[in-house]
Amino acid sequence: MRFFEDLQVGQRRELGSYMFTAEEIKRFAQQFDPQRFHLDEEEGRNSLFGGLAASGWHVGSVCMKLIVADNQRLAEIARSRGEAIAVGGPSPGFRELRWLKPVLAGDTITFSSEIDSLRASASRPQWGILQARNTGTNQRGELVFSVLASAFVPRRNNG
Amino acid sequence: MRFFEDLQVGQRRELGSYMFTAEEIKRFAQQFDPQRFHLDEEEGRNSLFGGLAASGWHVGSVCMKLIVADNQRLAEIARSRGEAIAVGGPSPGFRELRWLKPVLAGDTITFSSEIDSLRASASRPQWGILQARNTGTNQRGELVFSVLASAFVPRRNNG
Numbered sequence: 442m443r444f445f446e447d448l449q450v451g452q453r454r455e456l457g458s459y460m461f462t463a464e465e466i467k468r469f470a471q472q473f474d475p476q477r478f479h480l481d482e483e484e485g486r487n488s489l490f491g492g493l494a495a496s497g498w499h500v501g502s503v504c505m506k507l508i509v510a511d512n513q514r515l516a517e518i519a520r521s522r523g524e525a526i527a528v529g530g531p532s533p534g535f536r537e538l539r540w541l542k543p544v545l546a547g548d549t550i551t552f553s554s555e556i557d558s559l560r561a562s563a564s565r566p567q568w569g570i571l572q573a574r575n576t577g578t579n580q581r582g583e584l585v586f587s588v589l590a591s592a593f594v595p596r597r598n599n600g
Numbered sequence: 601m602r603f604f605e606d607l608q609v610g611q612r613r614e615l616g617s618y619m620f621t622a623e624e625i626k627r628f629a630q631q632f633d634p635q636r637f638h639l640d641e642e643e644g645r646n647s648l649f650g651g652l653a654a655s656g657w658h659v660g661s662v663c664m665k666l667i668v669a670d671n672q673r674l675a676e677i678a679r680s681r682g683e684a685i686a687v688g689g690p691s692p693g694f695r696e697l698r699w700l701k702p703v704l705a706g707d708t709i710t711f712s713s714e715i716d717s718l719r720a721s722a723s724r725p726q727w728g729i730l731q732a733r734n735t736g737t738n739q740r741g742e743l744v745f746s747v748l749a750s751a752f753v754p755r756r757n758n759g
Contacts, residue, residue, distance in 0.1 A: 488689070496655065
């Protein structure tokens with residue numbers, strides 16, 4: 442996480458890669474999305490997915506996980522330099538969330554985030570509002586996940 | 601889950617209620633969204649949320665969980681009557697996902713789903729495409745979560 446003043450439209454962050462194992466796909470599905478194509482290889486193969494597929498909520502949650510890990514990495518760097526640490530705020534919501542292709546067991550998805558727009562918050566002068574396009578691409582270079590996410594970002598000078 | 605032919609715009613399903621405990625909020629956050637306001641009561645109180653708050657991905661995943669449970673309930677009814685069982689397909693994506701208010705530890709969220717639009721799939725004649733407004737409302741009657749979700753729905757007569 443950086444401060445609002447440090448951000449520019451078009452800035453891109455590489456968030457890292459994540460391999461979705463069959464075990465993790467099933468564990469998430471058992472908890473939150475126990476549809477058959479998320480629980481069983483054979484049922485997955487017989488579905489529109491064509492294989493054991495991760496829940497879309499699992500894919501989005503993993504993207505979130507990598508964003509938070511990258512924010513913590515940036516905070517560590519700032520801390521080691523004795524700089525102020527930006528702590529992000531909540532997200533008001535998302536737009537255009539798309540699961541474009543299935544994420545199947547064994548797929549490795551590489552996530553990135555690119556800043557789409559930035560504006561000051563009218564009601565909360567100590568915060569800016571960032572809109573970023575977060576995407577996931579599989580090991581064949583196919584875009585599988587895309588979302589336009591909003592988040593509150595702290596201002597360096599508290600308005 | 602019902603067949604495409606059984607659905608009408610405006611139909612509403614009550615999906616049930618879910619209490620978000622502090623323990624579950626923290627467990628989800630540890631796995632997928634380890635931001636401090638999702639992990640610690642004190643940090644939550646000091647954040648914009650004003651308390652230990654569930655990750656937005658947790659709220660969405662619980663909504664999914666209740667949708668699947670309701671689909672399975674409908675499938676059981678159909679099975680007990682010897683009727684054909686509709687098995688839903690994947691979701692191409694969501695629009696307008698909004699976390700309108702925090703979901704704090706101890707809050708009970710009641711979810712419902714209302715059909716917003718229906719259309720045949722041009723490329724897959726055995727499927728229709730449903731768009732539904734899924735919402736979550738807390739114990740004070742405040743809307744906390746809203747998303748316009750798309751999903752493939754099987755056609756009774758396979759095109």
